[in-house]
Amino acid sequence: MTSAESSTHTDLLVVGAGIVGLAHAFEAARRGLSVRVVERDERPVGASVRNFGHVCTTPQADDDYPLALDSREGWLAMAAATGIAVAQEGTLVVARRPEELAVLEELRCTRGRDRVRLLTGDQVRERIRGPRPAGGESATGGALLPDDLAVDPRTAAPALAERLAADGRVDLLTGAAVTGAGDGRVETSRGTFTADHVVVCVGHDLDRLFPALAQQRKVRRCALQMLLADPVDGYVNPAPVLTGTSMLRYGAMSATDAAGALRRAIGAEQPELLDIDANAMFSRRADGGLIIGDSHIRAVTVDPFLDEDVYRPLLDSAADIIRPAGPLRIRQRWQGVYATSEDTNLVHERIDGATTVAVVTSGIGMTLSFGIARRTLAGL
Ligand SMILES: Cc1cc2nc3c(=O)[nH]c(=O)nc-3n(C[C@H](O)[C@H](O)[C@H](O)COP(=O)(O)OP(=O)(O)OC[C@H]3O[C@@H](n4cnc5c(N)ncnc54)[C@H](O)[C@@H]3O)c2cc1C
The missing domain is CATH 3.30.9.10 (D-Amino Acid Oxidase, subunit A, domain 2)
Incomplete structure (x- = not known):
């Protein structure tokens, strides 16, 4: 690998700097992986900053409940590591x-x-x-x-993005729209990047990158x-x-x-x-x-x-x-x-050997984010 190639290659590349993408970046960096996050906007302005900030653990059902409990642990670990406030008032x-x-x-x-x-x-x-x-x-x-937690939705994701970028563990590339991803290669408006694994966390814009998958999962x-x-x-x-x-x-x-x-x-x-x-x-x-x-x-x-x-x-x-x-x-x-x-609360699947899609298809993405990230990383 040349030095130009190594500077564009990371262990993990995350598409999207909403809470699901940032939770992946946080969990991966904690495990010692090199991480790049590619975000089309200047800062997180998607669902992750527009919500109630409610980490609504106890009312989740079926598979979502253990995932939400694990996610709760992730939120608290993130708070301990970064100082970002997570309220435990239920x-x-x-x-x-x-x-x-x-x-x-x-x-x-x-x-x-x-x-x-x-x-x-x-x-x-x-x-x-x-x-x-x-x-x-x-x-x-x-x-x-x-058991339920709360965060300030306006500041939590942006602060997490800042902390991750500031301590050098994560390369945060903003203003870069991803136009295609597959087999460890990501095409963006600011160049091509490669990674051992790519996680696509683009929320409701899944259909822009993977229209067939979005249609299949309704x-x-x-x-x-x-x-x-x-x-x-x-x-x-x-x-x-x-x-x-x-x-x-x-x-x-x-x-x-x-x-x-x-x-x-x-x-x-x-x-x-x-x-x-x-x-x-x-x-x-x-x-x-x-x-x-x-x-x-x-x-x-x-x-x-x-x-x-x-x-x-x-x-x-x-x-x-x-x-x-x-x-x-x-x-x-x-x-x-x-x-x-209408079919599922979560699209979380490997679409090729080096690409995972992680999109919450219900209003519970703050609740599940860190649990999903832990599950993705456990499967790599
Ligand atoms: C009004 C409202 C209230 C809610 N209340 C709660 C709540 O209290 N508790 C709860 O658990 N959940 C709640 N939710 C749901 C929760 O906010 C979402 O499930 C969660 O924020 C999804 O996170 P995300 O990272 O997947 O998406 P987003 O925050 O939308 O982030 C996706 C990111 O991907 C980027 N992106 C997209 N396409 C590309 C591309 N091609 N290239 C580069 N970047 C790209 C976007 O710019 C964006 O920054 C609420 C949602 C809303 C809208």
Whole structure:
């Protein structure tokens, strides 16, 4: 190998600097591999910075659950190694209907009482508002899921990219669009690179690089509407908050016997939430700002126009729990997009001897990222 060739060759090459790609880079560098990350943008601006920052471990089902538990260990190891903040406050699930309590009781039976701590309405209110006289009034009970983690989505992936590049373990090449990858060779707008192994972590743009695979796995795009609200005086809960519609989405809750009755109850009382396919939830940034979402629309090509009517039920749901003194003050609105598939939550497969595709096809990529990376590296 000439020196020019060796400077373009690494043990691992990762396409995409979202959280899935960066988790691969982190785990590979930890194992002493030389790593190059190739990203078309200047910095991560994809799904990994547009989400709630919720590492939602306990509600995952089937194969996703052990993967999520392993991923949780990965997040904590990354936090210890880099100093990037990962909060261990769990998830607060707020129940406002008997059907929601029934789902949580079933979840406790499958996960155990240490992993699903049922709360009374008063205990939920204490967590939400501290000594404040309003907030949490609508809660009839709930649960704390202590294993769940939270990060600041705006800063976690960019900070990880910076740390990896700064300590010299990872060559981060930004502004380089990958146009083709296979057999250890990657063509980019800034030249050709080779690696013993290539991991393709391009999220919802899988169809741009591997259209046949995307079609075979029925990968489409899912577009979500999100909001950032100003901090609310007296709202003290640091944990992400899930509600009834969340219970219809995450596998370990949506598979409960009680979930069918819950869907009917929401359909009868708040059909507007089902109309926008909501996961009405929110999380809190370090400055107290509240990330509120979300709605879902699936298509190969998503409509870029954001419908004002979609925000109302999401804001109402959050305000019903938070009970701010006045209306929530909205600071920002944005659209997030992630990969989705009706067949699978994860496309994780070797497409040739030196190329693996790792794309999460559900809204749980923050949750699974480090677990997927560990699994890829264990298979090399
Ligand atoms: C609104 C919203 C809320 C969500 N909430 C949560 C949550 O709370 N918890 C959770 O677990 N998950 C959540 N998700 C899902 C999660 O954000 C995604 O599954 C995850 O971020 C996917 O990470 P990624 O690295 O695969 O994709 P991305 O972050 O989209 O990164 C892919 C990267 O690949 C780059 N790329 C693409 N094509 C090329 C190319 N040809 N050449 C070079 N670079 C390329 C892109 O520029 C991008 O930087 C949410 C998603 C959204 C949109």
